[in-house]
Amino acid sequence: MSELVGNVLVGQSGGPTSVINASVAGIVAEALNHECIEEVYGALNGVLGILQEDLIDLASESQQQIRALRFTPGAALGTCRYKLKKQSDFDRVLEVFKAHNIRYFFYIGGNDSQDTADKISKLAQAQGYELRVIGVPKTIDNDLVTTDHTPGYGSVIKYICTTVRELACDNAAMGQNDLVQIVEVMGRSAGWIAAGASLAKRRDQPHDPPHIILLPEIAFNQEKFVADVKRVLAREKYCLVVAGEGLVDGDGNYVTADASTDAFGHARLGGVGEFLREVIDTQLPGTKARVVSLGNAQRAAATGASKTDSDEAYLAGQAAVKAAIDGETDKMVTLVRGDTDQYSVETGLAPLSEIANGVKKLPREWINEDGVSMNFQFMRYAQPLIQGEVVVPFENGLPNFARLDKVRVDKVLPGHDV
């Protein structure tokens, strides 16, 4: 393998997680180790920044700020949901890469983003432009194939479990067998996030909350739901329900979908909590239903993040750079779990094309017969992912997150209409 001398470009794409910036930190820190890498640039707002030649000089950021990315939520470079479609857009990406001698492209994102990276890589190959493209997995949804799990997932479920434990203390104090506490969580096509809430149960305490988990994998049946709630209320002081936003009815339609969709054609969800409150209000009059809807807060909750998750996000960023330096391209970094009982993780690589449009479903055999709780196989899988707490520095009573200087790289090309 010949040494490839040139510049690095890092981009972030799709919805942020509380640890996506840790992957940027891992990439920047590792890139500084390699002499063949000359400049380390960031693309503002993912491919949008590439199209518009909006690049920043990441090597000029202070060490403190790069370190602070390890506990800063959001996407510090900015992100986007823009989908490259036109040939002129793809050509423009290559034009920008050539103009700035980008030879290493690291794209941090989920399925759609890895698809974009794959297409850019193939175009570069077709044009004979030497470019190494490595994807870094990111999504709270945990739905990428080929990787044991995705950075972002452990933190979102740790935050939700912490919230469930805290709510349980509150609910138990108030409850007179007539309180249904509904917690609405994200998860469009798979129930990984809602399922993760099951870790809030103490081991060997199956009656701990959450009492009912509503997954997109199990068609919502109102009669069964009401019966389940009644059974829990007969036994406990309250009933804590965790519901994934992607809940579907028997016909496979979202129970709450509205008309709007995003650029990738995904339905805009939300409102499952209010939907379930209505069900309780009408079917169980006299029972109080209360909703917590965590929305974007769950994927931004850096102060509740998992250290294991944050460390793995950083590791994935480092591994991406190492792989590219080793001559790899057109791959995504994967997390590979060790075989032993003691949890361990190594990084691997998988072709981008495999990840691009696959969706990893929650295994049906990890869901209990009752359809509303998870079994020990899920627990064994997910438990290690929430271990350890990220220490976020507080200043004047509040978390002090990274703020990048974002020194712009001079534009050398004419403008491009997006």
Next chain:
Amino acid sequence: MSELVGNVLVGQSGGPTSVINASVAGIVAEALNHECIEEVYGALNGVLGILQEDLIDLASESQQQIRALRFTPGAALGTCRYKLKKQSDFDRVLEVFKAHNIRYFFYIGGNDSQDTADKISKLAQAQGYELRVIGVPKTIDNDLVTTDHTPGYGSVIKYICTTVRELACDNAAMGQNDLVQIVEVMGRSAGWIAAGASLAKRRDQPHDPPHIILLPEIAFNQEKFVADVKRVLAREKYCLVVAGEGLVDGDGNYVTADASTDAFGHARLGGVGEFLREVIDTQLPGTKARVVSLGNAQRAAATGASKTDSDEAYLAGQAAVKAAIDGETDKMVTLVRGDTDQYSVETGLAPLSEIANGVKKLPREWINEDGVSMNFQFMRYAQPLIQGEVVVPFENGLPNFARLDKVRVDKVLPGHDV
């Protein structure tokens, strides 16, 4: 003053906070210092537990558990919203007190609870039963008169500010001047909680989020709201709105009240976030509106609590015992702020009757002219209350909260219908 020998009873009432249990810990720890106190009992679910003679022996709990109360949310003794009305109920309370030689009664709660404590105290006096009654303030709403602020308030606003800071990182990454992030927070009759979100702004950064704070004190005007949102979106990448659940229209009606009310006649609120999303969807088509509704999670967020607040809740519990030992009765502990620039707090006492049904409003002169932001007077008031972080021990990735043994005190009276 003669020494009064007898037993202590502690009760918790109303909605929990993340630090109400710290006041229980303060009471129990202080009670052990005084020989005239023989037993330390807790009433399960406030006055309901008294009526039903459901008492527990708090002195038999381990030191670890009592210490763990300092970071455990909810109400460890259980709470209630039951209102004593019938004379037979009041008589029953005294009967239970006499049967268990309760000579010191500490009731931790808000306005309604202090009213209950006041009536019990007056009845004991009328019957010539020597009883010392001291209230301990508690409410996230910060609406009790005579005290500078209430334990519970600092923690709820610290948690909300942390969430706003985290959301801001997420929103800034995603926003293309078309994102309105709505955060719905509690606060029935006063905007203290929503106002507290203003601390998320860095000093001298008036354009930091939250960009718009909607307070119950300022009648909601849809046209102005839409204009405010548009102005922020023209300047910033996104618009972060914090809205108090008690938002009212020009006629003083809740914008979202539904028919149900609690035992005290308060309207059940909630849904302001969805209401505002509807406004944005219809008035600003093409603008994305996203809602986070923190519900009960905000008052249970022990992992995000303020150490200042938690310490003051503990201090208030200790002060209640000391006051009663000193012969005080029919008073509530207050927090008195020192005069100097350096924040300090001492405890004071105020007559229960003064607190009972007063409501401390957010001063109008602390709200800026624009009606949607707070000025330096509010900042100076609230900033000290969120200082310091409570360290919650985590076990196996999740917070490990107190679990009391709740050893029952033998009942000696016949039953009583509630």
